[in-house]
Amino acid sequence: MVKLTGNFLKTAEVEAGDSVTFKDAGEWVKSTKFTYEDGTPKVDFTIKVEHNGVEKSMRLNKTNREILKSVYGDETEAWMGKSATITKLKALVAGKMQDCIILEVKVSEPTTATGETPWDE
Numbered sequence: 621m622v623k624l625t626g627n628f629l630k631t632a633e634v635e636a637g638d639s640v641t642f643k644d645a646g647e648w649v650k651s652t653k654f655t656y657e658d659g660t661p662k663v664d665f666t667i668k669v670e671h672n673g674v675e676k677s678m679r680l681n682k683t684n685r686e687i688l689k690s691v692y693g694d695e696t697e698a699w700m701g702k703s704a705t706i707t708k709l710k711a712l713v714a715g716k717m718q719d720c721i722i723l724e725v726k727v728s729e730p731t732t733a734t735g736e737t738p739w740d741e
Contacts (some may be wrong), residue, residue, distance in 0.1 A: 629669060629676040631708060631719040638706045640723070643668040643675060645696040667696070684723045691725040 629640070646667030654662040664679045680688070692699045704723040711720045 627674075627676045629671055629678040629721075631721055634671065634706050634708065634721060636706060636708050638671060639703050640669040640671050640678065640706065641701065641703045642699040643670055645700060646680070667699075678721075680723075684721070687723050687725060691727055 644667060646665055648663045649666050650661040651664050652661075656662060665685060666677050666679050668675055669678045670676075688699060688704065692702055702725075704725050707722045707724055708719050709722060710717050712718075713720065
């Protein structure tokens with residue numbers, strides 16, 4: 621079993637409007653906290669980010685992965701060096717209302733998922 625240790629970005633450390641920059645392509649890591657009903661560990665997608673000049677690990681839930689995928693594409697290596705803005709909101713997690721990080725990506729000009737300008741622009 622893989623033990624998740626390290627310096628993870630926490631909601632208490634961020635403010636709405638902060639940004640993160642992706643430093644690697646990420647990896648799927650076995651969760652030490654959550655399992656499926658059959659006892660198999662769930663997996664978390666963890667990626668290195670830079671926040672306020674400090675490198676940390678960040679777990680990306682499906683919502684945040686889909687947000688990034690819609691702009692930067694489904695190859696996470698293409699995310700390296702790209703940034704996203706943090707929005708904080710309250711959501712029901714495991715039966716409790718908790719602060720959550722939602723990532724936003726602003727695109728300055730029309731692009732495709734591969735970063736190319738569409739032919740009709």
